[in-house]
Amino acid sequence: MAIPRKRGPGRPRKLPVEDQRALVLAAARQVFATAGVQGATIEQIARQAGLSRQAVYELFGDKTHLFEQAVADLEEQAYRTIAERGSGDADLDLKSWARKNYANLFAFVAEHPEAMPLLQEAERAGNPALTRLRARLAEVYQEASARRWAAYGVEPGRADVALVAMYFAMTETLVNLSWPGEPPDREALIDLLTEFTIGGVLRLHGQTPEVIDRVR
Structure with a gap:
């Protein structure tokens, strides 16, 4: 009976195409976020992915x-992750729900x-990916918060x-803020956002409802 020969040393087995694509996209996100579209090169991305330049060109063209x-992949991942975390929890009241969603945004960025550098680079390059993501989220x-405001x-x-636009703007600003010295605890920032936004709207409704009426 013949004994099967063991595979000797040599080039490693070629990864499946989908695995190669995933490696390249992950590397591209890192390189584009750091170097921008103009500064990034296929060579840098290939090296980061552990593949050849030729493999990258064959997979993505240019x-x-x-x-x-890379931007489209990130936009979809961000939407799926943040929307899934934010659309559930029907039992949470308004403040608890809002706090959880602020925490979700901070968690995704962490x-x-x-993510944020790449989406911002896309906006500068003329691809409104971040604008689309905000609108979709x-x-x-809006649907989830309207039911809770009614209570x-x-x-x-x-x-x-x-x-909602203000919530996103404030969250993105705090996430990207450069602090002098040690930054505050993330939980403290989430509490600040929750109390400022939810408490602020409730005070508007109770003390100066005409402000909301004029926008409604």
Whole structure:
């Protein structure tokens, strides 16, 4: 009976195409976020991915197409992750729900530090990926928040569009803020956002409801 020969040393087995694509996209996100579209090279991305330049070209064609694919991949991942975390928890009241969603945004940025730089680079390059992401998430948040505002007798109407935009702007600003010295605890920032936004709207509704009426 013949004994099967063991595979000797040599070049490693070629990875499946989908695995190669995942490696390149992950590397591209890192390199584009750090160097920008103009500064990034296929060579840098290939080295980061552990593949050859030729493999990257075969998978994505050129740097422009790879950048668009990396941005689209990140946009979808961000939407799926943040929307899924934010659309559930029907039992949470308004303040608890809002706090959890602020925490979700902070958590996503912490888990994916290249996300905001890459989406901002896309905006500068003429791809409104971050604008699209905000708009898509706003639809999820507006529907979920409207039901919870109703428990307080607040019907924000179109004001909710402005409120959600403000929530995103404040969260993105705090996430990207450079602090003098040691930054504050993340939980403290999440509490600050929650109390400022939810408490602020409730005070507006109770003390100066005409402000919301004018936007509604």
